[in-house]
Amino acid sequence: MENYSKSALNHVKRGPKRASYDVKEIQRILDATFMCTVGYVWEGKAIVIPTAYVRIENEIFLHGSLKNRMMLALLEAGKGSISVTHLDGLVLARSAFHHSVNYRSVNVFGQVRLVTDPDEKMNALKVFTNHIVPGRWEDVRPPNKKEFESTLLIAMQMDTASAKIRSEGVNDEKSDHDGPFWAGIVPLRTVAGTPQSDSLLNDRMQIPTSVLDYVSTMQ
Numbered sequence: 535m536e537n538y539s540k541s542a543l544n545h546v547k548r549g550p551k552r553a554s555y556d557v558k559e560i561q562r563i564l565d566a567t568f569m570c571t572v573g574y575v576w577e578g579k580a581i582v583i584p585t586a587y588v589r590i591e592n593e594i595f596l597h598g599s600l601k602n603r604m605m606l607a608l609l610e611a612g613k614g615s616i617s618v619t620h621l622d623g624l625v626l627a628r629s630a631f632h633h634s635v636n637y638r639s640v641n642v643f644g645q646v647r648l649v650t651d652p653d654e655k656m657n658a659l660k661v662f663t664n665h666i667v668p669g670r671w672e673d674v675r676p677p678n679k680k681e682f683e684s685t686l687l688i689a690m691q692m693d694t695a696s697a698k699i700r701s702e703g704v705n706d707e708k709s710d711h712d713g714p715f716w717a718g719i720v721p722l723r724t725v726a727g728t729p730q731s732d733s734l735l736n737d738r739m740q741i742p743t744s745v746l747d748y749v750s751t752m753q
Contacts, residue, residue: 543643544696554697563618563640563697564589568666570616572596574607587616588658588665593689594642595649595658605686608646614690615643623722628706628715636700636719644693648686655687669744726752 538555546553570587583604588595594616598605608614623636649655663671704717726749729741
């Protein structure tokens with residue numbers, strides 16, 4: 535499948551020229567971060583919660599405690615949705631009305647299942663950890679039996695999805711072009727600072743290469 539088909543659920547109606555249903559493009563946007571917003575209903579109330587995620591093939595994996603309200607609500611409903619947004623820049627126009635932002639966003643909708651197979655669960659946790667900081671799993675103690683069993687892992691099938699992307703300059707009125715007001719783009723990106731070692735570490739403990747590599751790629 536190269537593109538998700540349009541439906542009432544995923545069709546971008548506002549600004550359709552910025553919409554994308556391309557599967558590879560949607561995967562690239564998802565894989566470029568690890569934080570999403572999850573929407574769910576609890577006791578008749580709509581709630582949104584930010585949480586970490588990882589995509590493995592055509593599923594989104596979320597984890598939490600055994601009593602996590604969001605996770606239990608998603609399992610009860612049997613379906614869910616997540617939203618991901620990258621803020622790439624401020625679009626500062628000549629007029630207040632035409633101010634905007636450049637961004638890449640994705641909405642995913644799909645069926646939810648509980649991950650029960652121990653091997654699949656452990657592998658997903660490994661991929662999850664390495665998605666945040668590549669190589670981190672190899673530098674930490676893996677979950678023990680108690681930790682493993684107290685972790686709830688769910689997978690949401692990417693049944694359908696859509697992206698919306700703005701990557702352009704200022705769109706002012708022609709009548710404002712010669713006005714006395716500055717306009718332009720302020721690029722934005724996430725950067726990593728200098729790692730701060732835990733105060734209880736042994737003095738001889740060095741910062742792992744995986745952490746240093748991650749920081750260098752986020753400068």
